[in-house]
Each structure stands twice: as structure tokens, then as C-alpha cells.
Amino acid sequence: MLESLWVVLDMHFHGFLRATGVTLQLTFVSLVLAVVIGLIFAFLKLSRNPVANLLSHAYIGIVRGTPLIVLLMFLYFGISSIVVLSSFWAGSFALAIHAGAYVAEIFRGAIQSIDHGQHEAARSLGMARRTSMRLIILPQAFRRAIPPLGNQFIIGLKDSSLVAFLGVSELYSSAMTAAAANFRPFETYLIAGLYYLVLVLIFTVLVNQLEIKLSPDRRTAT
Amino acid sequence: MNVIETRNLHKHFDELHVLKGIDTAIAEGEVVVVIGPSGSGKSTFLRCLNFLEIPDEGSEILLDGEPIDPARDNLDKVRERMGMVFQHFHLFPHKNVLDNITIAPENVKGVPRKQAKAAARELLEKVGLPDKEKAWPSQLSGGQKQRVAIARALAMDPEIMLFDEVTSALDPELVAEVLQVMQDLAAGGMTMVVVTHEMGFAREVADRVVMMDDGLIIEEGTPDRIFSEPAEERTQAFLGQVLHA
Numbered sequence: 001m002l003e004s005l006w007v008v009l010d011m012h013f014h015g016f017l018r019a020t021g022v023t024l025q026l027t028f029v030s031l032v033l034a035v036v037i038g039l040i041f042a043f044l045k046l047s048r049n050p051v052a053n054l055l056s057h058a059y060i061g062i063v064r065g066t067p068l069i070v071l072l073m074f075l076y077f078g079i080s081s082i083v084v085l086s087s088f089w090a091g092s093f094a095l096a097i098h099a100g101a102y103v104a105e106i107f108r109g110a111i112q113s114i115d116h117g118q119h120e121a122a123r124s125l126g127m128a129r130r131t132s133m134r135l136i137i138l139p140q141a142f143r144r145a146i147p148p149l150g151n152q153f154i155i156g157l158k159d160s161s162l163v164a165f166l167g168v169s170e171l172y173s174s175a176m177t178a179a180a181a182n183f184r185p186f187e188t189y190l191i192a193g194l195y196y197l198v199l200v201l202i203f204t205v206l207v208n209q210l211e212i213k214l215s216p217d218r219r220t221a222t
Numbered sequence: 223m224n225v226i227e228t229r230n231l232h233k234h235f236d237e238l239h240v241l242k243g244i245d246t247a248i249a250e251g252e253v254v255v256v257i258g259p260s261g262s263g264k265s266t267f268l269r270c271l272n273f274l275e276i277p278d279e280g281s282e283i284l285l286d287g288e289p290i291d292p293a294r295d296n297l298d299k300v301r302e303r304m305g306m307v308f309q310h311f312h313l314f315p316h317k318n319v320l321d322n323i324t325i326a327p328e329n330v331k332g333v334p335r336k337q338a339k340a341a342a343r344e345l346l347e348k349v350g351l352p353d354k355e356k357a358w359p360s361q362l363s364g365g366q367k368q369r370v371a372i373a374r375a376l377a378m379d380p381e382i383m384l385f386d387e388v389t390s391a392l393d394p395e396l397v398a399e400v401l402q403v404m405q406d407l408a409a410g411g412m413t414m415v416v417v418t419h420e421m422g423f424a425r426e427v428a429d430r431v432v433m434m435d436d437g438l439i440i441e442e443g444t445p446d447r448i449f450s451e452p453a454e455e456r457t458q459a460f461l462g463q464v465l466h467a
């Protein structure tokens with residue numbers, strides 16, 4: 001068995017690596033968009049404007065209440081009479097819209113978790129509401145958001161496998177194709193799983209590094 | 223010349239009537255200590271002075287003789303002219319000591335970084351922490367944090383400083399170092415409104431002691447007069463509790 005695992009790995013190593021590149025592109029593009037979307041909707045939800053509030057609630061509610069695969073199919077096939085998106089971009093947008101809702105909740109929670117005294121101290125120094133948000137609240141909220149964001153990003157990385165159903169040759173899709181051709185589903189999917197696992201582990205380390213980098217006060221003084 | 227004057231200052235929190243008509247004036251260079259039982263409205267009074275709380279309609283607050291209208295005036299500009307120090311410090315934990323002090327002058331007043339840093343170092347000297355500029359707030363004792371908070375407020379070069387129970391959260395052995403900084407500040411001519419239970423400080427530093435109860439100033443006078451012959455029964459009772467605590 002170990003031998004056949006080796007054979008399959010040898011056969012698909014490079015192909016899977018290329019597909020991993022596509023997976024990473026999908027993940028990266030969608031998560032950057034998700035952060036932008038998440039920030040916007042976090043502010044809308046925190047805003048005192050009832051229309052903004054409603055918009056944000058509706059968006060988050062809809063995303064939470066529908067499976068990602070439905071959104072994927074909808075953006076690729078469902079609206080093709082209005083806009084035609086390439087499978088890569090339909091996939092990226094769907095992943096972004098999906099993750100954006102969770103990112104919005106993460107940012108909203110992080111912003112609300114900052115002690116109100118921070119904002120008051122900033123205001124007492126003459127800072128406008130925006131300045132206080134930009135210089136005092138958001139930097140602290142970002143730092144606090146990193147662990148849950150990292151978690152969400154890992155979910156996003158794994159969710160990108162669903163884009164296989166739009167025909168994008170990312171990692172999972174390559175695994176399906178390979179397994180169908182080599183009649184070795186056990187080894188093939190095991191290897192694909194390992195590729196994902198390694199990506200997630202690397203990513204976890206990067207997130208931890210980022211958290212340390214953004215927490216200068218928790219390092220020892222120099 | 224009065225730096226700040228309030229006329230008929232009222233404040234409601236929904237149904238709760240917290241300030242019930244405060245009339246007072248604080249002269250340039252004057253140190254006013256505000257005392258009174260918990261819940262009497264001392265913090266709310268201070269917070270109305272710099273519009274962290276918006277006073278009720280009909281209240282008047284004058285800064286350097288100019289009435290401030292919260293609906294029209296830019297309150298950020300108004301707050302630039304007043305420093306405030308809080309019981310719980312509220313230092314910015316993501317900034318080191320020096321940046322805590324420079325952040326407002328740089329970003330609110332547009333003071334160049336170099337100049338802001340030089341001024342901050344002078345202030346750190348003044349509050350007795352010249353070697354702490356690179357420290358993070360989390361590495362400081364309570365007394366050190368509070369002295370940085372005072373320096374941070376002073377960095378905006380305010381006309382008046384507001385202190386809200388700034389030693390109440392400190393371990394007893396750290397109180398003196400903070401009071402000393404405040405005393406130096408008073409000696410330097412700063413106009414100050416100080417809410418505190420430190421009667422020794424009031425006796426030594428205050429020009430005037432104001433006793434608040436239930437949203438009103440019930441009596442005021444020199445510290446000597448208030449402490450030796452309080453006119454109001456509620457003042458006597460309050461002082462009795464604080465002094466014998």
C-alpha cells in the first residue's frame with residue numbers, strides 16, 4: 001500500500017502542485033475581497049443608520065442561511081444571462097461573498113470588544129470620531145480579529161474545493177480527475193488531503209507570526 | 223478671567239435627572255476640588271465640561287467667556303483645549319509611551335513628528351518618567367500609567383485639566399507619585415478641576431472645594447472653611463465618612 005501511495009504521488013506530484021497554485025489564487029483573491037466586504041458590512045452593521053443596518057443584517061442572514069454551493073452555481077450558471085463570469089471569477093466572488101459575511105461578524109465583534117474608554121480617551125484629546133476609529137479602535141480591533149480571521153481563512157481555503165464543480169482545475173478537481181483515471185481513489189484522495197493539510201499548517205504558522213508581529217507590547221521590552 | 227463657566231447645567235440620562243442645575247465658574251489658574259458621595263454626579267459634571275456627555279437643552283457652558291453650542295460648534299476643537307485624565311488611565315495599549323503622548327498632537331494639531339517627540343520627552347521628564355519612552359503601557363505600574371496619561375493630556379497644551387478620581391484605582395503606595403505630579407502642575411499655574419477623595423491633596427492644593435450631592439453643588443469654599451466648619455449637614459456627614467474611613 002505504501003508503495004502504491006508512492007507511485008500515485010510520483011505520478012501526480014507536479015500536477016497537484018500546479019493545482020495547488022490555483023487553489024491558492026482562489027483563496028487569496030476571495031479572502032482579500034472578503035476582508036473588504038467584511039469591513040464595509042461591519043461598519044454598516046455598527047452604523048446608526050437603519051437602512052445600513054437592515055442591509056447588513058439581510059446580507060449576513062442570507063449568506064448564513066444558504067449553502068455555498070448554491071451561491072457558486074447561482075453566480076456561474078444562474079445569472080449567466082445577465083453577466084457571464086469566468087469560472088475562476090464566479091468562484092472567487094462566491095467564496096468572497098460567502099466568507100465576507102463571517103468576516104463582517106468577526107470585525108464587528110472585534111470593534112465592539114474594544115473598551116469604550118479607549119474611544120473616550122481619544123475624543124477627550126480632540127480626535128474626531130473617524131480619527132479615533134482609524135488610529136485607536138481599528139488597530140486594536142484588527143489585532144483582536146486575527147485569530148478568528150485566521151480560522152475563517154482556513155475555512156475559506158478548504159471551501160475553495162467546491163469551485164471544482166464549476167470546472168476550475170484547482171486541487172480538489174485535479175484529485176477527482178486523477179482518481180477517475182488511475183483507479184486509485186484511496187491513495188489519490190489521501191494525497192490531496194495531505195496537500196490541504198500542509199497548506200493549512202503553513203497558513204496557521206503564518207497567522208501566528210502575524211499575531212506576534214502585531215502585538216509588540218507582548219514581546220519583551222528591548 | 224474665567225476659563226470655564228456653567229449656568230443652569232442640567233443632565234438627564236433618559237428619566238434619570240443627574241445634574242440639576244450647576245452654576246459655577248473656574249478662574250484661570252484656579253484649582254477646584256470636587257467632592258461628594260458616589261453617584262452624586264461628579265463624573266457627569268466633568269464629562270459635561272468637555273462634552274463627552276452633551277448637557278440638556280437650556281444648559282450653558284462658556285469657555286473663555288464664549289458660549290459653546292454642542293449643536294453647532296465643532297466639539298472636537300473644544301475638546302482640544304481641555305485635557306482629561308480618567309480613573310482607569312485608558313492608555314492606548316498598541317502604542318508605546320512616547321507614541322501615546324505624540325499621537326494627538328501629531329494627528330489632531332498636525333505638529334511635526336520631531337517636534338511632537340521633543341515635547342513628549344519634556345513632558346515625560348516633568349512627570350518623572352524620562353526613561354520610559356519606549357515602554358509599552360502593559361509594562362508600567364498603575365502610578366506610571368497615570369503619569370503617562372497626564373503627560374498625554376498635557377501634550378495638547380490644554381487651557382484646563384480635568385481629573386476624575388485619578389488615584390482611585392491605584393495601590394495605596396502609588397497614589398503619592400501621581401498626586402505629586404498634579405501638585406507640581408497646580409504650582410505651575412494650570413487651571414484644574416479635580417474630583418478626588420484625597421482630602422490631604424484638597425487641603426494642600428485646592429483653592430476651592432466644591433461639595434456635590436444629588437446633582438447639585440450644596441456648598442463650596444476654601445478648603446480650610448469646608449474642612450473645619452462645613453455648613454451643610456450632608457457635607458459634615460460625608461467628610462466624617464471619608465476622613466475616618
Ligand SMILES: Nc1ncnc2c1ncn2[C@@H]1O[C@H](COP(=O)(O)OP(=O)(O)O)[C@@H](O)[C@H]1O
Binds near residue numbers: 259261264265266267
Ligand atoms: N452613561 C450613563 N447612563 C446612564 N446613567 C448614568 C450614566 N453615567 C452616569 N449615570 C448615572 O448618573 C448618576 C451619577 O453618576 P456619576 O456622575 O458617575 O456620579 P459620581 O461620579 O459622583 O459617582 C449615577 O446614578 C449613575 O448611575
Ligand SMILES: [Mg+2]
Binds near residue numbers: 264265266
Ligand atoms: Mg465618578
